[in-house]
Structures are given as C-alpha cells and as structure tokens.
Amino acid sequence: MLRFVVRRLLQAVPTLLVLSILLFAWLRSLPGGPATAMLGDKATPAKIAQLNQVLGLDQPIYLQYLRFLRRVLTGDFGNSLVSGDPVVEEIGRAFPATIELSVVALIIAVGLGIPLGYLAARYRGRMLDNVTVVGTLVGVAVPVFFLGYLLKYVFANTLGWFPPSGRQAVDIDATHVTGFFVLDGMMTGEWDAAWDALVHLVLPGLALATIPLAVIVRITRASVLDVVNEDYVRTANAKGLAPGTIRGRHVLRNALLPVSTTIGLQTGLLLAGAVLTEKVFNWGGLGSLLAEGIDRKDYPRLQALILLAAFVYVVVNLLVDISYAIIDPRVRVR
Amino acid sequence: MVHTRTARWRRLAVIGVTAAVALSLSACAQSQRGAGGSGNVGGTMVFGVAGAPKNFDPIFNDDGESFRPIRQMYETLVTYKPGTADLAPGLAKSWESTPDGKTWTFHLQQGVKFHDGTPFNAAAVCFNFDRWFNMKGAAAQSQMIYYGDVFEGFAHNEGDTTGQPLYKSCEAKDDGTAVINLNKYKGALPAAFGLTSLSISSPDALKKYDADKVTQSGDSFEYSSYATEHPTGTGPFKFGGFDKANGTITLVRNDDYWGQKAKLDKVIFKIIPDENARKQELRSGTIDGYDYPSPADYKSLKDDGFNVAVRPAFNILYLGINQKNNPALRDLRVRQAIAYALDRDSLVRNKLPEGATVATQFMPKAVAGYADDVQQYPHDVNKAKQLLAEAGASNLTLQFYYPTEVTRPYMPNPQEIATVLAESLKEAGINVQLVPRPWNGGYKDDVQKAGKQDLHLLGWTGDYNDAGNFVGTFFGREKAEFGFNDPSLFAEIAAADGTVDPAQHAAAYQQVSRDLMSRYLPAIPISNSPPAFVVNKKIHGLVPSPLTDERWGPVSKD
Numbered sequence A: 001m002l003r004f005v006v007r008r009l010l011q012a013v014p015t016l017l018v019l020s021i022l023l024f025a026w027l028r029s030l031p032g033g034p035a036t037a038m039l040g041d042k043a044t045p046a047k048i049a050q051l052n053q054v055l056g057l058d059q060p061i062y063l064q065y066l067r068f069l070r071r072v073l074t075g076d077f078g079n080s081l082v083s084g085d086p087v088v089e090e091i092g093r094a095f096p097a098t099i100e101l102s103v104v105a106l107i108i109a110v111g112l113g114i115p116l117g118y119l120a121a122r123y124r125g126r127m128l129d130n131v132t133v134v135g136t137l138v139g140v141a142v143p144v145f146f147l148g149y150l151l152k153y154v155f156a157n158t159l160g161w162f163p164p165s166g167r168q169a170v171d172i173d174a175t176h177v178t179g180f181f182v183l184d185g186m187m188t189g190e191w192d193a194a195w196d197a198l199v200h201l202v203l204p205g206l207a208l209a210t211i212p213l214a215v216i217v218r219i220t221r222a223s224v225l226d227v228v229n230e231d232y233v234r235t236a237n238a239k240g241l242a243p244g245t246i247r248g249r250h251v252l253r254n255a256l257l258p259v260s261t262t263i264g265l266q267t268g269l270l271l272a273g274a275v276l277t278e279k280v281f282n283w284g285g286l287g288s289l290l291a292e293g294i295d296r297k298d299y300p301r302l303q304a305l306i307l308l309a310a311f312v313y314v315v316v317n318l319l320v321d322i323s324y325a326i327i328d329p330r331v332r333v334r
Numbered sequence B: 001m002v003h004t005r006t007a008r009w010r011r012l013a014v015i016g017v018t019a020a021v022a023l024s025l026s027a028c029a030q031s032q033r034g035a036g037g038s039g040n041v042g043g044t045m046v047f048g049v050a051g052a053p054k055n056f057d058p059i060f061n062d063d064g065e066s067f068r069p070i071r072q073m074y075e076t077l078v079t080y081k082p083g084t085a086d087l088a089p090g091l092a093k094s095w096e097s098t099p100d101g102k103t104w105t106f107h108l109q110q111g112v113k114f115h116d117g118t119p120f121n122a123a124a125v126c127f128n129f130d131r132w133f134n135m136k137g138a139a140a141q142s143q144m145i146y147y148g149d150v151f152e153g154f155a156h157n158e159g160d161t162t163g164q165p166l167y168k169s170c171e172a173k174d175d176g177t178a179v180i181n182l183n184k185y186k187g188a189l190p191a192a193f194g195l196t197s198l199s200i201s202s203p204d205a206l207k208k209y210d211a212d213k214v215t216q217s218g219d220s221f222e223y224s225s226y227a228t229e230h231p232t233g234t235g236p237f238k239f240g241g242f243d244k245a246n247g248t249i250t251l252v253r254n255d256d257y258w259g260q261k262a263k264l265d266k267v268i269f270k271i272i273p274d275e276n277a278r279k280q281e282l283r284s285g286t287i288d289g290y291d292y293p294s295p296a297d298y299k300s301l302k303d304d305g306f307n308v309a310v311r312p313a314f315n316i317l318y319l320g321i322n323q324k325n326n327p328a329l330r331d332l333r334v335r336q337a338i339a340y341a342l343d344r345d346s347l348v349r350n351k352l353p354e355g356a357t358v359a360t361q362f363m364p365k366a367v368a369g370y371a372d373d374v375q376q377y378p379h380d381v382n383k384a385k386q387l388l389a390e391a392g393a394s395n396l397t398l399q400f401y402y403p404t405e406v407t408r409p410y411m412p413n414p415q416e417i418a419t420v421l422a423e424s425l426k427e428a429g430i431n432v433q434l435v436p437r438p439w440n441g442g443y444k445d446d447v448q449k450a451g452k453q454d455l456h457l458l459g460w461t462g463d464y465n466d467a468g469n470f471v472g473t474f475f476g477r478e479k480a481e482f483g484f485n486d487p488s489l490f491a492e493i494a495a496a497d498g499t500v501d502p503a504q505h506a507a508a509y510q511q512v513s514r515d516l517m518s519r520y521l522p523a524i525p526i527s528n529s530p531p532a533f534v535v536n537k538k539i540h541g542l543v544p545s546p547l548t549d550e551r552w553g554p555v556s557k558d
Helices: A002-029 A034-042 A045-055 A061-073 A087-122 A127-141 A144-158 A180-187 A191-228 A231-239 A243-280 A285-298 A299-327 A330-332 B001-028 B062-073 B122-131 B138-142 B147-150 B205-209 B273-284 B294-301 B333-339 B344-351 B381-390 B414-427 B445-448 B470-476 B487-497 B502-520
Strands: B046-050 B078-081 B088-089 B093-095 B101-109 B167-174 B177-182 B216-217 B218-221 B235-244 B248-253 B266-271 B290-291 B308-312 B315-321 B397-404 B431-438 B453-463 B521-530 B533-536
Touching: A002 A061, A002 B046, A034 A285, A045 B138, A045 B315, A045 B445, A087 A127, A087 A243, A087 A285, A087 A299, A127 A191, A127 B101, A144 B273, A180 A191, A180 B290, A231 A243, A231 A285, A243 A285, A243 A299, A243 B273, A243 B521, A285 A299, A299 B333, A299 B502, B001 B046, B046 B273, B062 B235, B062 B266, B078 B177, B088 B093, B093 B167, B093 B453, B122 B167, B122 B177, B138 B177, B235 B273, B273 B290, B294 B533, B308 B470, B315 B333, B333 B381, B333 B414, B333 B521, B344 B521, B397 B414, B397 B445, B414 B431, B414 B453, B445 B453, B470 B487, B487 B502
Parallel strands: B046 B266, B046 B290, B397 B431, B397 B453
Antiparallel strands: B078 B088, B093 B101, B101 B177, B167 B177, B216 B218, B235 B248, B248 B266, B290 B533, B308 B533, B315 B453, B315 B521
C-alpha cells in the first residue's frame, strides 16, 4: 500500500512541472499585466514600464520561469502583488476557511445524499422518488451564485435567521488559533464564537452543497437500482438473510463504490464551486483569493493557487483509489 | 468474531487518540479575549469597504482602500476643509512661501504627540521629508507614486526613476517652525502638501521598525513591520489590528489626541469585495454603512431609510480623440463636429448617477482654473454635419474603444455610456465601430501606450485642488493617448503651472481651459459624476468629501 501511494505521488511530479510551464506561459500571455492593475487610475506608460523593470517582468519569459522554479523548489512562491504578504502565508490563512466550508458542504451532501438516494431507489416510482429526481434536476441546474443570493435574501434579509455573509461577526473578538473558526472557538472555550462561526457556515454550506448533493443522490439511486438486481442479492434473499443485513451488507456496500468515486470527484469540484460561493458570501477563502488574483493579475498568487489546486486533485484521486481498496477487498488483493 | 472484536478495538483506539489530540490542542490554545479594546461608551462603527489596504505606511500607498484607514491614523501638514477641496490647517497652523515659491515655512501645532508618545515637532517634519528624499532602492522608489508625481526625483534615483528632484532641504528653525526648501516652484503646492501619502510618521517608530526596508521577492514587494503592524501617526484613531482571516481593520480611539477627540471607541472597516454582499450586510444590520453603492441602488436604499451621501464631484469623464491614426481627426472642425454630435445632456440624465453634471471643460467647478466662459458645444446634429461637410469628412469611420469589467467613480457603466455616445455620433453620420476591451486585460495598454483607437473613454479623479492635476496630467506633454504634439499647448500649461501668485495661477489656467475648448479641443469633456457612500440612520457626522477624504473623528453612533 505504501509503495502504491509513493509511486502515485511521484507520478504527480512531472504532471505538476508541465502544468507549471503551461501556467506560467499562459498567465504572461494575457493582455494587461500586474503593473497596470497595481497602478490603477494613475498608471502612465512610463510608470508601468518602471514597475515592470523593478518586478523583472521585462525579462525574457524563460528567465522569469527559471527564477520562479528555483524559488518554488525552496518553498518560496513569492509575495502577493495585492496584499504584499507571502503567497504561502495568504494561502495558509485562506485554506482553513475553504476547508471548513467544503467540509460542511460535503457533510450536508453526503449525509443527506446517500440516504435520500437509497430511499429514492427503494421506493422507486413512488412519490418520494419522483420528488427526489425532480429536486436533483433543479439542484444541478441552479447556478450557485443565484442560489446563494436567494438563500441570503430569504434567510438573512427577510427572515433574519442567519447572517448574510462573512465567517464571523466582527464584534465577537474571537481568538484564532488554527484558522478553523468553529474549532478555534471550541479549543479556546469561546463557545459563543464557535456558535457564531457555525451559524455563518449554514447558508454558504447549503449553497455549496447543492450540486454535489444532487449528483450524489442520483448516483446512489442509480447504483442501488443496479445492485438490487444482481445475482448475489437474489441468492442472499433466497438464503433467507434478514432484509436489514441484505440492505446494509450486500446492497448498500456494493452500491457505494461508484458513489465514493463521485464523492472524490465532487470534492475537487467543490473547490471550483467555492470560488462563486465565497464571492457571494464574502468568505475569505481560496476562492476569494483566486477571484481577486485573476482580477488584479496577481501572478505569484495565481501560480501558487493553481498548482495547489492541481496537487489537491492528485491527492483526492489517490484517496479515492485508497477508499476503493477499503470498500472493495478485491482491489486490495490485486 | 475475533475479526469483529479487533475492528471494535481499532475503532476505540481511533476515538481515543482523536480525543487526546483534541484535548492537548485545547490545552495549548488560550483565549486572548480582553487583550484589547476599550469600553462601550462611544460605540463601534462597522463600515463595509471594497478591498484590502496594501499596507499602512502612507508614503508607499496610492489607492483609496489604503488611504481610508491611513487618514484616520495620520495627519498632514495641510489638510482640506471637511466636504471641500479647499485648504485648511492640519499639523501646520499656518504656512507661507517666498514670492519665488521655492521656500515654504510651516508654523506647527503645539502639544501634538505621536501614538507612541514621542513629540511631533519641526525635527519630526524634517525627518519625514528627508526620509522620502533619501529613500534607497528601486523597489521602494517605484512604490512612492505620489511622492514621485509631486517631487519628481530622489537624492539618488534608482531603477527607471529619472526626474530632477524638486526637494532640496528641510530646516527645523525651532520646535514649531519647519522650513522646506525646493529647487524650483511647482504649481501643485501648497495643495499637494495635503496628499495623504505625505502624512507625517513618528521618526522613532520609523527607525524602530525599519520602515524604509522594502524588499523585492520575485515578482512582488515585501514591506517592513512598520507598514504592516506598527503604523504610528498623530491622528484621532490608533491602529488596532488587521485581522486578515476575517477581513477586518480595527482602529481604536486615540485618547491623547491633540485636537477634538474621536467620539467612537472603535471603527472597523470590513472588507466585502462584492457590492451586492455589502448591500445585504447593510440591510441585515451587520454593518453600519459602505462605500460606493451602485447608482442603481440609491433610490431603494433611500426608500429603506438609509442615508445615501453623494460626494461633490471631483472627477471628469472625457471622450478621448487620437489624432494619429485618422488624419481627419487632425482637423479642429471634425473634433468640434464630434462635440456637437454628442447628446451629453441625455447621457447624464439617463445613464449617470444622481448629482452628475455635463462637463464643459477638463476640470470640475471646484478647481481654481475653471472658467465660466469657455466655448460651449450644445447637442446640434445639423451643426455637426455641416462642420464635417466643410472639413470634407462626411464619410468618417472611427474605432471607439471602451473598457469592460470595470466601474470607476467617473464611469459607473462604461458600456452603456459608450453605446449612448456612439448612437449620437451615428445620428450625425459618423460610422462608429465599438471596440470593447477588458480594463485589466489590456485596455489601458491599447489606448495609452499603443494608441490603437480613434475615440476612447477615460477619466480621472483629482488628487488635490490644482488645475495642473487635471489638464497638466492630460495635455501637459505628448501622449500616445491623444496622438498630437503641440508645443504651444504644452508651453502654455507649463507657464500656468509655473505661475506662483495664486490669483495669476488660477487666471493662467482659466485661459488654458478657454483655449483647450476653443483652439485645441484635443478631447471632449463629458461629465462629472459624484461617487457616494451610504450609512444607516444611527450614524451621524460623516461628511462626504470630494476627495473621498472622509474623517471618522467627528462621527457618532446612536
């Protein structure tokens, strides 16, 4: 198993290297540049040229790339052009925000998705099934930002049940240790801060969960319907096993294989969804960093973020493969 | 059976280890509550802002998001009367210059202390001016945008900085008198002494936190801890912290402030980049106000009981004309025809925010140099056609560049503005090809560097009350944006800028304004659009400033 993991990680190295070259070339071929963005209204061609010279952006692109690569190998991704902070520090700060949000979204999606999908399959063709199928269609089709605004309008502005945006009320004076605000509140015993952070998570968590939830419901439903008709289920029935055992051990367990693949892929997509959700809910995570980085042509930040995203994708796929091995012993044996 | 028991043990072990880790973590985490912040007497105001500040060292900043907190923590020698662009005493009670405009004497306020308790005096003023002039390093110099604009050069220019320095020396005659010597007169002074970038910092803090150290890391800059954690000025608020994880900047009242002390205990600027999110936070009461509401929301915000404060307009939107690519545009009659063809009244009425006005010249009315009697170009399609015919340019086709993915205070909706203007031009028989380009994706390169366009939209927000800051910026020298080289115009502007006497200075610029509108017409002024902010009914005393230079000191909250 360990060898498998190491080999897969080593395979990621050339992938990331090629990606970094493409990324570097692509970012620098975009019109406009960080100097224009940094100088804003007061940008004159002379000032842009001066800043480009100071930043080394007037040098040949391969030289710039080699310089970048040399620094990255020492763990230095440079400083953000927008905030001036080291990019690694910025990402470290934003990472917990996105993870916190994604975990909540994933808990909602998986926690609701698998039971709903299973129930829809079990009561196939009945009311519950029909409602679920239509609901998932809508869930997949509604854009995240629209749903976000809708949730905010109804639950924050009209009903006032939840805060409209942000991660924590500004006047709560919370101590931040890990950057996971809920966890921080629990660790420091500031329970009001933890609760406040949790309340702030509800609406963005729901908005971000919608698409993966819909996908998981559909895949679970389809997968369960497949498995129910397998020979071994019929055999188990014939042997007179308790229905609960058949459902749990024979149907659901086997049906979960494609579902876990889906969850893995959806986890990657959550990061994409987070860009929009974070914008709508003013969530200071990786998505906000990325959006601002694109807007301001923040090369160092974009390079680090996109490479990080690629790395996360590789790791998540690896985790999916490992989970296969756990759910399906045949994979492990092979 | 054995198998199941092992699994159960393993599960228990996992739970045990997790609990142990959580416990040990909570043992090292200590609540830091009560470490800062004062009582609840004056209250806290939370204001939504669009972006994060770059840092808090005034000299290395040039954008509104950084200036907003800096203006509460720092002060300048000269400042502006609230709600105007007129000069008022700041850290200097009064000031005067010699007739040649080369020596400026500042009589300083007494009993002023920096936030670190050190005294503000003439030596501190000179320390700041000397620091700027002697700044080392291409990286640091490249970030001193406003200093570079006003003082033109450094003791040792580095990188691409080439200007001859305006600054010569500073003498502390006594504790309360600072004298600044310049190599030549500059029209921007004394107004430019009020620029937020030229705020006075505590010399002790500058030295202690190594403020001059701007290092370049790869493609970007790194600032000292003075700029990021220890900004130390004399203002009514002190730095309380920048919580980057939660996107808030906290300022706390300076109880030792020399002037009228701030009423609020705390001001929190909350960063909310999305304009819609700012609006929803205001409506749900989590913030007390925000900057730059969309003009489309003014009415509904007012209907809901919010106070939309429109700033006096201190900007200009113009339709640029590039004479380089199309020879017809070199004919004054053709440029005048374009001016007559534009229906600016209808544009301002239908597409621009409340309070916007048609611009008759290249500076807003508040600027000394604005002339009431410039040549006017009312909407007149027949006159436009007639002028085009006279110039033999009846079949004119023009590339009209406009920016997308941007709103500026002077240009809330570039696409709509460009469409309306293009329609008016078509009515006068001019063929217009609209060319949209993303603002951060090459628009400024195309129009200001490459000069690809025939017509384009651009504008400017004034930094201080001087005509040179407007017309000098646009037409003071040859620029690819306008594609003409007219030494007589450049000389006229330079002469106006070099006129020391305030009355003659204004008169000279008024003549520039008249000549620009009648003899040169290198572009067409379109409009002045005031940006606004919005606050709820509990907030009082936040006075809208044309320079977006609002001060939170006198602000109170019910």
